[in-house]
Amino acid sequence: MNALKTIDRNRLAVIGVGLAAVLFLAVNLAVNLSLRSAQVDLTERGLYTLSDGTRKVLTSLTEPITLRLYFTRALGESYPGHQAYANRVRELLERYVNISGGKIRLEVKNPEAFSEVEDEAVTFGLQGLPYDQSGDRGYFGLAGTNSVDGKAVIPYFTTEREPFLEYDLTKLVYSLATLDRPVVGMVARLPVEGGFMMGQRPVPAWAVINQIRELFDVRTMPAEFNAVPPEFGMLMLVHPKNLSDETLYAIDQFVMRGGRVLAFIDPNAETEAPNPQAPAGPSDIDRLLKSWGVTFIKDKVAADLQSARRVNVRHEGQITQVDYVAWNSLDRRNLDTTDAVVADIRDLNVGSAGIIEPAEGATTTFRPLVTTSENSEALDVAKLQGRIDIVGLFRDFKPSGKKLVMAARVTGPVKSAFPDGPPLIGEGPDAEKARAEKAKTHLAESQKPLNAVIVADTDVLHEGLWAEIRNVNGEQLMVPYAGNSDFVINAVENLSGGDVLLGLRSRGDSKRPFLMVEKIQLEAERKFRAEQEKLAQELQETQKRIEGLTNREGANGEAILTAEEKTAIAEFRRKMIDIRHDLRNVQHALRKDIDALDAWLKFLNIAAIPLILGFAALVIAVVRRLSRAGARPVTE
């Protein structure tokens, strides 16, 4: 009877546990399906909270947009990471649908091998990835369409771009939503739009230009032009130089009519390819800049020790790491975060940027957007041409204590750079006539205040400074590590009159370096670099002297040396060994403080607390024993 009772209890227990298991699974299943946006984003910059830019884009939609998310289930079964990411993409898109108030329609599809859905995905240009032995392809991409057959596609969601997911999705929606895109005129003296170099392979367009194209109607201006079409909202000037008076006048009058300008000027454009027809040199639109109230210092480059980028250089026959003061990785300390263009930028990389200043007697307001730290120096451009002595630049760096301006926003009323009216183009009566004709519409003063952003660097545009190209499934994937493209797109968007995208951030994995280690490293280097240099020079001289003595050979190939010379050589050799030893010591000293810090941190994090705990336990045990021993006589 008792046994029966026990069996019943056991059975009851098993049933109870079974039911609890079912309840546990059911609760989690239900919660997974229903509770989608109940989360607390603890990240400093709200990385997983929709940005204002996205909200603005979604709430300002007027036309319906259909998004088709293709995800092959079997792909998720083979790669669980993909499944988790696909869930995130789907949930994010569902939030887009909610915020858009029904303007966005979402279809989730499962393109299985050899199905119609797979054909559809392929037609949209989605990329398949073989996921098993059979070679069947799995798809994980997005195709969007609008009401006028416009199409935009993300061929494959790679996990490498996960931090940029919101940015990519919102840009896709935005590109489908804006039917009349702002027109941007491009005047470039650098191969930003790619093309064919003479006798060489085709050169692709710079990544940032492709990104601008996704959102704006970019129209390339010819080398020379006499007017800017009226539909142009803004002009983007990249390394403008050798512009004819006619072209300069066209730009000037465009500005007088209220056209916006985004200018990238550079005293030392590192991306400028050698070209015998147009020799390298600084940008040159001084005439226009002067009328806008800006002075561009053409023979100087802004160097900054605080934000210098660390590079590997061959120095004295060895590869060493050194801070290249002319290449800067700027952070929020260098940016005017109250201006919308740079408000959300976390870091910006520039390469030998120039310096701009407000001109004397300017009628405009000059607002610095990007500056160096006070640990800066205006370097001669000549020092960065030909063979650059990066170590020397670092060693001889003399901080000026001044912040140098690398980019600024210039606003306010301006007068034409052509106060005497249009320039005379060509000679003869026809030219005079044309000039008189133009003079009728000449504007001597701006009709609307100028609004221009002047950036004293063109290298800031090139992806070599701000993105890593990774090859994922045979596709070139751009993974930014600095906010350069955000900066440029923000500027274009802001100047072309829109502000929808301004709050949209690509929010990559910003680097959070060990600032303390960097500081120690910098101090150590400054301390030892001069000494290292001196020793290296001594070493070289000693080697030369030995060579000089041993090179004097006799007829039979043997060195003819006097006894003194032999002693001298032996002495030099000894000295050489000593110098090498000292040099090694200096190099070792460079790392010493950092190695010591590393060792201390390891000790503190691995052993310190256990040791303290052990000691505390010991003390407690001893105290207890003593108090027990002390208590004994009383009880006895």
Next chain:
Amino acid sequence: MRNIWIIAKRELAGYFATPLALVFIVIFLALTGAFTFYLGRFFENGQADLEAFFRFHPWLYLILIPAVAMRLWAEERKSGTIELLMTLPVTTTQAVLGKFLAAWAFCGIALALTFPVWVTVNVLGEPDNGVIVAGYVGSFLMAGAFMSIGACMSAMTKNQVIAFIISATVCFLFTMSGLDLVLNFFQAWAPALIVDTVASLSFLVRFDAVMRGVIDLRDVLFFVSLIAFFLFTNVIVVEVKKSA
């Protein structure tokens, strides 16, 4: 509630009455530190975040928490003190909860003692402290889940070694359930819904999500419901064994 509190307090004090707790904490701290600095190459990476620190928590818990949990009930049963415990005016549920809370709090103390790494990363650079807070919350929740499994398994057997092995195995399955190893077993016969559900039981996937800096209610509910399930099972097992 009062009874739970009394038991929890007594249990927690019990941990520190022997050097066992100290040994466990020392091992935990030394291993997390060593893993972070040597395997995770925290200093060499030069990044002011605690990814290298949290990444190893599931694997450390996999071994260390079953070791703490194994004696929770197994020892009581072996030494016969369970009968004594059950004669006290407390219900089985109160005893189970009290013991679990004490063990979980003990894990919390061990976790809190890793604070030097948080200080370190803040001295070295400017980390995103929100992400670090999320990491600690996630790690603590995950420790609770491991502990509830361990406690339940400990109640099933008198032998502590067996309790350790079983709970480590169950914890391993939960940790890995997002991976092929486990999913393949279900894929053969179960519908997609079940496979997805099993995949969603993975501690690794859940903890990864929290470690990013986002505390999702679903992840919190997952850990809490898992703890509740194993504690319920624990109560039932103790009841059944008591009557046996």
